[in-house]
Amino acid sequence: MKTSILESLKPDIIVEMLEMAAAFENWRRVMETADILYQCVLHIYEDRQYHKAMELPIPHVNLERPLVYYFGLSHLMCGMAHQHQGAYEQARECIFKYAELGWMEDLKGEDIQVVEEFRFLAKTNLYAVDILSGNIELIEEYVAFLQDNLEEILPGLNTILQAALMYRLDVGDILHTLAEQIDEFESYEDVENVSYYYSYCYHLALYNRKCDRLQEAGKLTVRAMHLANQSGNDGHFKRCTALFESLREFATAEQISEYRQILMQCLDEYETGSHTS
Structure with missing residues (x-):
């Protein structure tokens, strides 16, 4: 240059x-x-x-x-x-x-x-x-590192879930070990952590779908969809919509209702924007 x-x-x-x-x-x-x-x-x-x-x-x-x-x-x-x-x-x-x-x-x-x-x-x-x-033997060492550096647990779990999906790993014990920290994720409000939390919910939904825990996958997908809408990320929102549609027949009535509410909210926001533009 x-x-x-x-x-x-x-x-x-x-x-x-x-x-x-x-x-x-x-x-x-x-x-x-x-x-x-x-x-x-x-x-x-x-x-x-x-x-x-x-x-x-x-x-x-x-x-x-x-x-x-x-x-x-x-x-x-x-x-x-x-x-x-x-x-x-x-x-x-x-x-x-x-x-x-x-x-x-x-x-x-x-x-x-x-x-x-x-x-x-x-x-x-x-x-x-x-x-x-592919160096999945490092996961145990990585979990210990995350426990020593709690601010890295949310992005770290994203990595672990992606590896679980790629290499067909069972990471249930890890999720149980870090359950106390996971419970705190919903309270995060800054943009970076909301993005990480979306990714965590989305990948955990995919992980649960692979493990045939389909209603849990639906619940997480709706949560990820809400976070994607909250952050205005259309790409994330489309992924969540496609994932929920793949789970719809196994979803609870409550999950379907919440899913529709999010879609209607998006429609209302779009129409309001069109009228003001």
């Missing part, structure tokens, strides 16, 4: 674009935007190093976070995109890049804290990639 273009870009605006692409699960766009972010902050870093070497005043760039954060995020998001596409080796390569950001010069204070945060994320995400790529 040309230097003139890089100089006109704002890292924090690119981060917003990156988060939006991830929210819509546009993984090709995520990778493209992550690369733009990387090229942009690399230009800023090299420009700073040049001015320092030439004993010139360091140019100021308005950033909401330390520069090292943007390097880490670019690799993290690219790795996440590869993981969601099943490209686990490429995801692993990205993880190694943000596992060690200490190569940057002049790191201090807040910078070092950011480096440590990405090092921790690399550890937990490497577990996920290794397990999803």
